[in-house]
């Protein structure tokens with residue numbers, strides 16, 4: 001278990017009450033976002049990049065049903081229609097608003113029904129019996145993290161709709177760079193709840209590099225915009241010049257660092273800094289996701305577990321990796337080995353950047 005993780009499990013054992021607490025924690029975050037909304041707000045397709053919120057809600061329930069009730073518990077499907085409606089690969093986000101989705105009331109009833117059945121199932125399961133799916137609560141951790149990750153996606157939708165705060169509240173106070181000495185370090189995770197794309201942990205030799213102690217601020221980015229770069233959506237640099245700049249695409253982040261005479265850190269560099277000089281760096285997590293220059297791909301010896309559609313389907317040269325975690329990301333997800341990824345032109349995510357340089 002990584003020292004920064006707030007995961008409620010330990011490497012050697014897991015208790016059912018920890019698993020229930022983690023499930024309830026994720027549900028509280030979902031309900032905190034959705035409960036205040038009207039049916040119109042829940043069913044609206046705010047952007048072609050985002051699902052209607054009621055799709056995310058029922059999809060969260062469907063994922064939980066699929067993995068915990070059906071795969072682990074051997075139960076039959078609540079409704080065979082849901083396997084198509086709520087499969088993220090079956091329907092791109094921009095067409096989900098036209099599907100015959102459950103109403104908000106029915107979606108809420110469905111996720112409640114699934115959760116009640118899951119809580120009834122947990123006492124029957126053995127989490128230390130050698131089944132890799134169950135070992136140390138992995139599959140429950142996967143369902144919890146899936147819900148928390150969708151909560152962030154829903155927060156992006158709400159930000160686009162103007163219904164939710166859309167900024168990091170932090171102010172950048174650090175300045176200057178840290179030199180990270182060259183040499184080997186262990187990239188990846190042995191956390192029992194880590195995803196397949198964080199495994200296997202393996203030793204990588206990273207040459208020395210410099211990395212900024214601080215994230216790029218609105219004030220710093222303003223000089224780039226004055227030089228002709230596009231302003232990020234919803235941007236008001238005058239309001240909070242010392243806050244980290246947000247809603248920056250990879251392409252813009254890459255252009256900024258070149259303009260500044262620097263570069264983005266590679267993924268191994270970011271993780272090495274997070275694991276070896278974390279005390280020197282401000283806002284490693286909790287402010288904005290940080291773009292790296294690396295494509296999303298499998299580590300040497302990667303093996304898809306428990307399904308290829310979580311990570312492997314996105315490997316290659318289409319997606320770039322982001323690290324850290326945003327002001328919305330739950331600490332249970334934002335471990336220093338967690339890998340987020342998105343297309344290089346995307347800016348609806350809570351993304352910013354930190355600069356690096358060669359020594």
Ligand SMILES: [Fe+2]
Pocket residue numbers: 059063088146150
């Ligand atoms: Fe999902």
